[in-house]
Amino acid sequence: MSEKEATFTVRSLIATAIGAVIATVVVLEVSGRIDHDNNKDNIPVGEFQAIHVTPGEEFRMSPKSSELHAACEQGYLAIAADVDPDFRGILVDHKNRGVRCSRGPAPEAAEDAPGND
Known part of the structure; x- marks a missing residue:
């Protein structure tokens, strides 16, 4: 194939592909x-x-710091963003169980403990 037959350059093909993706998203x-x-x-x-x-x-x-901080929310560990402290989430394990932020008994165990009638 001679140079006369090659009408498109690699740059033009890449630019066309990027333009097509941007146009599709828009x-x-x-x-x-x-x-x-x-x-x-x-x-x-x-x-x-x-x-x-x-x-x-x-x-x-x-x-480096992660730009997050931990806080105790109703006995569970919450992670909040430094830039927006109102945006926070409770830390849970793989079974969606909350991670306690104190070494005391779990909330369920405290209810079942003797003397809590």
Whole structure:
């Protein structure tokens, strides 16, 4: 294939592909086909991992702050954003059970304890 037959350059093909994607998103947004959920009650605030720490063993962690902070909400650990403290979520495990922020008995166990009649 000679240079005369190659009418499109790689740059023009890449620019056309990017333009097509942008145009598609704009058309879908304007026509209302992209659904934006405004209900923020059940969305995850973030994804977290626990690092197992044993006495005397070092662990690696980023020196940067996460821009989140923890607070105790009704006996459960809540994570809130530093920029918007009203936007917070209760920390739950993989079975959607709340993580307590005190070492006292679980709320269910406290109700069942003797002397709570």
